[in-house]
Amino acid sequence: MPREDLPPPPHPGGPPLHPTHAEGQAGHPGLAQGAIGYPRRPEDPTPGPVSGRPRIAALDAIRGFALCGVLIANVVPIANVGNAAVAAAPAGGKSDWLGMLVHQRFFPIFSLLFGVGFSLLLDSAGQRVPRPRLLLLRRLLVLLAIGLAHMFLLWWGDILTVYALVGLVVLLPSTWLPRWAVAGLAAALIATSLIVQGGHYSLVPGLFLLGSALTRYGVIGRIERATWGPAVSCLAFAAAAAPFLWAQISTGNTLSFTVSGLLLAGAYFCGLAALLRTPLRPVLQAAFAPLGRMALTNYLTATLLVRAVARLMDGPPAEWPATTVLMIAGGILAVQWLWSTLWLRRYRQGPLEWLWRWATWGRRPLLHLP
Numbered sequence: 001m002p003r004e005d006l007p008p009p010p011h012p013g014g015p016p017l018h019p020t021h022a023e024g025q026a027g028h029p030g031l032a033q034g035a036i037g038y039p040r041r042p043e044d045p046t047p048g049p050v051s052g053r054p055r056i057a058a059l060d061a062i063r064g065f066a067l068c069g070v071l072i073a074n075v076v077p078i079a080n081v082g083n084a085a086v087a088a089a090p091a092g093g094k095s096d097w098l099g100m101l102v103h104q105r106f107f108p109i110f111s112l113l114f115g116v117g118f119s120l121l122l123d124s125a126g127q128r129v130p131r132p133r134l135l136l137l138r139r140l141l142v143l144l145a146i147g148l149a150h151m152f153l154l155w156w157g158d159i160l161t162v163y164a165l166v167g168l169v170v171l172l173p174s175t176w177l178p179r180w181a182v183a184g185l186a187a188a189l190i191a192t193s194l195i196v197q198g199g200h201y202s203l204v205p206g207l208f209l210l211g212s213a214l215t216r217y218g219v220i221g222r223i224e225r226a227t228w229g230p231a232v233s234c235l236a237f238a239a240a241a242a243p244f245l246w247a248q249i250s251t252g253n254t255l256s257f258t259v260s261g262l263l264l265a266g267a268y269f270c271g272l273a274a275l276l277r278t279p280l281r282p283v284l285q286a287a288f289a290p291l292g293r294m295a296l297t298n299y300l301t302a303t304l305l306v307r308a309v310a311r312l313m314d315g316p317p318a319e320w321p322a323t324t325v326l327m328i329a330g331g332i333l334a335v336q337w338l339w340s341t342l343w344l345r346r347y348r349q350g351p352l353e354w355l356w357r358w359a360t361w362g363r364r365p366l367l368h369l370p
Helices: 058-079 097-101 107-126 132-153 160-174 179-197 200-216 228-251 254-275 281-293 295-310 322-344 351-361
Strands: none
Touching: 058 107, 058 254, 058 281, 058 295, 058 322, 097 228, 097 322, 107 132, 107 160, 107 200, 107 254, 132 160, 132 295, 132 351, 160 200, 179 200, 179 254, 200 254, 228 254, 254 281, 281 295, 281 322, 295 322, 295 351
């Protein structure tokens, strides 16, 4: 699991409309992802004012990168058919590199992007419909239905249900608050989660609000123009994570594991944002953006693919070595990257993203590219 949904344009003559970021998310997490507005297709007939904001293409790549990490972390718990627990790295002795660099390091990025996409969609919908919060309510209810189906039919570790419920209880009411209150509440909820629960799912409300606050303060809108800020922030996050990683290795403390995960997630996010401002951008965009643009579709189909591969494997998933987990995740991601790349050459967005957008706006959007 999160992109901003834009309804079709009012009349012919406008520039092309690309799929929007808030419809990607999955999520983990994140599936309801965030992005900035897009120009509109001339053939789309539905009225609505034009958004003047440029697209934030970097968010597609960041979302796709996070999706890769989420799948690596989820291979074993998904393969544990019948185990209702959400498997994370074990609480103690996390000296293995997956526990150091992967587990609970990527779902915070998706959670942040969900809050980003939510605020961007509210802003965009406010220019197009008289009651934008009703549109957001419908969007969250549809996500809840998708998450419940995924949970009961395939995997109890689904994150979409959590995202939808937290969105209804926390994000939607927060739209009536000033941005300084949203930022303060985000910090308070994250701190409370770490102190009381030790993190993981209890971090989601605070991360949602943090993404919303960053958007409302214009930080996300400047991500395509900033280089040194993300680079310095990446180094700061990595330096701050070092003592907590050491504590994680030496003591296996759950709080150290969670705090290091949050800080490394910040380092990953800022580091990739900085690299996207270098000559590596075309390579990174080609590698990760197709996955990110179809994050909801890829998140849900990954469950089916992991379950299918697990039937061919020997031994219980909990005993698979890291190399086996990487081979499974790498193979699935390669298939999804190829499928996403080929699909997006013909269609505006992924199939599930398109259905979600249709349910959100109450009218069928165009799918085929001209």
